[in-house]
Amino acid sequence: MEPDCKRRKTAEPNDPSGWEVLPVLSERESQGVTLMPVYVAPVLDKKEACRVVKEVSAVYPLGDHPHLKRIRACVSPNSPHPLEIILCLASSRQEQDGLRSLSELFPSGQVDLRGLGEPFLALVPVHPPLTRPQYEEAASHWPVTFHENKRITQAISGSLFTPLEKAAMQKHMELAIQVAEQGAKKGMKPVGAVVVDPISGRVLAVGHDCRDGFNPLLHATMVCIDLVAHSQGGGAYCYKDYPACTFLELDHQSDRSSSSGNGIPYICTGYDMYLTREPCAMCAMALVHSRIERVFYGVPSPHGALGTKFHIHSRKDLNHRYEVFRGVLEGRCWSLTQVPVLKESVRDSP
Amino acid sequence: MAELVALPKAEEEATEREEGGVTPAETEAWMDRALAMAKEALENGEVPVGCLMVFNNEVIGKGKNEVNETKNATRHAEMVAIDQARDWCHQHKKELEEVFLHTVLYVTVEPCIMCAAALRLMKIPLVVYGCQNERFGGCGSVLDISSATLTDMGEPFQCKVGYRSEEAVEMLKTFYRQENPNAPKSKVRKKTALSDEVSEVQ
Numbered sequence: 001m002e003p004d005c006k007r008r009k010t011a012e013p014n015d016p017s018g019w020e021v022l023p024v025l026s027e028r029e030s031q032g033v034t035l036m037p038v039y040v041a042p043v044l045d046k047k048e049a050c051r052v053v054k055e056v057s058a059v060y061p062l063g064d065h066p067h068l069k070r071i072r073a074c075v076s077p078n079s080p081h082p083l084e085i086i087l088c089l090a091s092s093r094q095e096q097d098g099l100r101s102l103s104e105l106f107p108s109g110q111v112d113l114r115g116l117g118e119p120f121l122a123l124v125p126v127h128p129p130l131t132r133p134q135y136e137e138a139a140s141h142w143p144v145t146f147h148e149n150k151r152i153t154q155a156i157s158g159s160l161f162t163p164l165e166k167a168a169m170q171k172h173m174e175l176a177i178q179v180a181e182q183g184a185k186k187g188m189k190p191v192g193a194v195v196v197d198p199i200s201g202r203v204l205a206v207g208h209d210c211r212d213g214f215n216p217l218l219h220a221t222m223v224c225i226d227l228v229a230h231s232q233g234g235g236a237y238c239y240k241d242y243p244a245c246t247f248l249e250l251d252h253q254s255d256r257s258s259s260s261g262n263g264i265p266y267i268c269t270g271y272d273m274y275l276t277r278e279p280c281a282m283c284a285m286a287l288v289h290s291r292i293e294r295v296f297y298g299v300p301s302p303h304g305a306l307g308t309k310f311h312i313h314s315r316k317d318l319n320h321r322y323e324v325f326r327g328v329l330e331g332r333c334w335s336l337t338q339v340p341v342l343k344e345s346v347r348d349s350p
Numbered sequence: 351m352a353e354l355v356a357l358p359k360a361e362e363e364a365t366e367r368e369e370g371g372v373t374p375a376e377t378e379a380w381m382d383r384a385l386a387m388a389k390e391a392l393e394n395g396e397v398p399v400g401c402l403m404v405f406n407n408e409v410i411g412k413g414k415n416e417v418n419e420t421k422n423a424t425r426h427a428e429m430v431a432i433d434q435a436r437d438w439c440h441q442h443k444k445e446l447e448e449v450f451l452h453t454v455l456y457v458t459v460e461p462c463i464m465c466a467a468a469l470r471l472m473k474i475p476l477v478v479y480g481c482q483n484e485r486f487g488g489c490g491s492v493l494d495i496s497s498a499t500l501t502d503m504g505e506p507f508q509c510k511v512g513y514r515s516e517e518a519v520e521m522l523k524t525f526y527r528q529e530n531p532n533a534p535k536s537k538v539r540k541k542t543a544l545s546d547e548v549s550e551v552q
Contacts, residue, residue, distance in 0.1 A: 215436060216446065217429070217468050226422050234421030236433075267423045280503060281495050282467030285488070289423035289464060303500045310493065312463065317492055319485065 018331060021169065021296070023155035024307035024324035026314030029130045033137045035123035037090040039105060041116045042081035043071070048115030049083055055111040060088035067128035069143040081117060086142075090121055131156065155325075169296060172196055172274045173329040175206060176298075180220070180276050180336055182244035183208025190339040193220035194274040195228050198293070204228055204271065207245040221275060221283035225290050228268055268292045276333045278304030278326065284312035287322065294323045298333020371476040371508065372454055380404055380456040381478065381513045387414065388458040388521055395528070398521035399427045401457035403435045403474075405449055411435030428457060428465040432472055450474055458518040460511075463488035466495035470504035478510040480518035 024030075043049050053070050062068055071085045087105055099120065102113050124142040129135035132153055135146040154160045161169070172194050180192030191209040196202065205227035210218035218237070227247040229235040239245040268290040275297040279287070284305035287295060295306060295313065305312045306324045313324045380402055387400025391414050403411035413430030417423050439449050450472045455461075458480040461469060466488025469477060477489070477496070488495040489509050497506045 214440075215433075216471055217432065222424060225424055229420055229422035232421045234419065236416070236420045236422050236425055267421065280467060281488075281493070281500070282464050282471065285462065285464035285467065285486075286424045289462075291423070301502075303503045309498075309500060312493075315492070 019170075019329050020158055020327050021161055021166065021325045022158075022327045023152065023160070024311070024313070024326055025131065025152065027311045028127070029134070029152065029314075030307075030311075033129070033134055033141070034126045035141060036126045037121050038124050039087040039090050039100070039119045040084050040122040041087055041102065041119045042074075043083035043085050043115060044081050044117050045115035046082050049085070051112070052085060052115060056085060056087055059106060059110050062086065062089075065089075065124075065126070067144045067146075068124055069145065072143045084122075085116075086122075086124070087119055168201065169274070169328050172203070172272075173276070173296065173298060173333070175203065176274045176276050177329065177332055177336055179206050179208045179244050181339070183210070183220075183242070184339050186213075186242065186244075188212050188242075190276075190336050191220040192276045192336075193224040195224050195268065196272045196274065197270070198272050199270070202248060204231055204250075205247040207239075208242065210239075210242055210245070213241065217282070219280065219283050221273070221279045222286060224273065225268065225286055228271070228290075232267075266291065272296065274328070276336050277301050278306050278308060281305040281310060281312065284310065288312060288318055288320045291320050292322050294325070296325050296328045298326070298328055298330055299337060300326065372478065372510070376404075377456075377478055377510065377513055380454075381458070381480065384456045384458050385480070385514055385517060387412065388518065391415065392521050392525055397427075398518075398525050399457065399459050401427045401431050401455060403431050403453050403455050405435070405438075405453040410438040410449070410453065424464060426462065426465050428455065428461050429468060431455070432468060447473060454478060458514075459483050459522065460487040460489050460491055460509075462486035463493050463495055466493075467503065469507055470495065470500070473505050474507055475505075476508045476510065478513065480511075480513060481515035481522070482511075 043052060049071060057070060062070070068086060071083055074082055074084060102116060102119060105119060106113065122142065125138040125144055129138045129144060129146050130149065130152070132146075132148065135144070135148075138144045139146075151160070176192035176194045178192070179194070180190045183192065184190040186208075189209040189212060193205075193207050194203060195205040197204055205224050207220055207223035207227050209220040210223055215237070223237075223239075223245055226235050226237050227239075227245060231247040231250050268287070270293050272294045273287065273292055273296070275295065277299050278297050278301040279295075280301065280303055297306065300308045303309055307326065312318070313322045315321070384400040384402050387402075388398040389400075391400065392398035397415040397417075399415060401413050402409050411431035411434030413427035413432075413434065415427050416425040416430055435449070435453065436446060439446050451474075453474055455469065455474055455477045456479075457477065460479050460481065460483035461477065462483060463486060479489070482491050484491050486492060489511075490496070496509055499506075
């Protein structure tokens with residue numbers, strides 16, 4: 001597993017705190033390579049290759065699969081023919097019908113079949129590779145083009161963030177852990193959340209899970225989204241029983257003069273959220289609605305919606321996407337999930 | 351609390367739910383009311399979604415979108431209605447679960463992914479809705495949160511779909527055709543704000 005070795009090499013030296021920020025990629029980016037059958041023929045005469053590619057491509061363009069290279073040099077140096085060419089896609093039905101001959105695949109004679117050997121079926125990657133591991137897997141089946149996303153590569157190798165940025169992340173996650181512990185003392189699930197404006201570095205809201213109080217939907221994320229709303233002069237819930245849930249009173253007057261528009265940001269646009277554990281589907285979608293910029297969480301959850309069970313942050317069919325990283329203070333966040341909750345008598349809301 | 355009819359027995363409830371939970375007449379009556387609420391919202395320039403939570407033939411929660419007034423993007427009609435139903439439980443000194451397990455949600459549009467997850471967490475057994483929510487739907491359109499197997503995420507719920515869906519869709523289309531005055535600041539928004547100020551000065 002070459003990519004793994006590489007990752008370890010780069011991650012170890014600059015990792016004194018014992019945790020690593022890992023990107024949670026989209027489903028398409030993190031999944032393995034899917035393959036489909038195509039008809040391939042050997043090119044027996046190398047001199048015919050250029051003409052054959054032109055003629056075959058005219059009859060069967062691979063329009064939906066531009067990442068596939070039409071021709072490949074043979075894998076084995078002992079091979080009797082030097083090149084192989086993709087003729088056309090083979091549907092699964094054709095696969096059942098078995099092999100077809102060259103004359104069946106090119107019945108109308110638009111292609112001069114000189115120099116081509118008997119067709120056979122091969123499996124090639126359906127989608128263009130998005131990450132280097134996917135590229136390596138895809139290319140082992142058939143040559144493909146790869147437009148590397150430098151940002152993703154950097155993220156995977158752990159070099160996306162500077163030590164200074166990592167120190168800030170650690171500070172914010174420590175705050176999330178601290179508030180989770182305060183919540184646990186009140187009999188709540190030990191989950192904490194912090195919202196930060198990454199431009200100013202200001203902490204805008206700090207909240208813990210309140211679901212075991214009066215409202216089963218007050219997960220830490222929902223609490224923090226509402227605390228940000230309070231800081232903007234809105235909000236839906238009162239937290240007087242939970243003094244650890246706090247928000248920064250924004251100075252609207254000065255903000256108004258400093259920025260364009262009405263000065264108050266639109267919900268959580270541009271903000272980062274730190275969460276001790278991966279949020280559920282309700283919370284992950286609430287963050288889509290709130291236009292969060294990035295989410296950092298400590299440990300995955302069995303029902304998590306940002307990488308484990310769903311990838312709600314990276315769906316093309318939703319109207320907002322955000323970046324997700326996991327692993328920030330992973331060890332301490334893991335210990336936090338093991339904190340026994342003090343079961344107080346179930347409180348009725350006042 | 352004394353005059354409230356006793357809850358149906360567990361077995362009766364189970365058979366009732368297998369048959370769809372609600373009669374067509376109930377569906378029509380409550381959905382007509384939900385649609386009237388959505389229409390009212392549209393006329394007031396708000397997202398045209400109406401919903402009702404019905405327990406023992408009584409409306410214990412109803413909601414309209416409160417995103418703009420609370421500056422909280424999670425205040426969808428369903429979330430507001432759930433809060434009202436929770437308040438109703440506290441007022442009537444009833445356990446949440448005992449009530450929500452026998453409550454039906456009537457809503458004009460398929461709940462979004464967030465609301466579908468919330469309905470699971472509240473253990474609502476049945477949701478009757480009008481039209482699909484192609485942009486955010488959590489009952490099959492984008493994701494199927496309603497029937498997915500999810501640990502620690504309440505219980506799956508049943509859906510009954512389609513009553514007066516064309517009208518619900520039409521209202522949404524009308525709403526989205528309008529300029530959304532509450533969208534994040536854009537040039538259009540700034541211009542309007544400015545012209546408002548100007549007209550105020552004048």
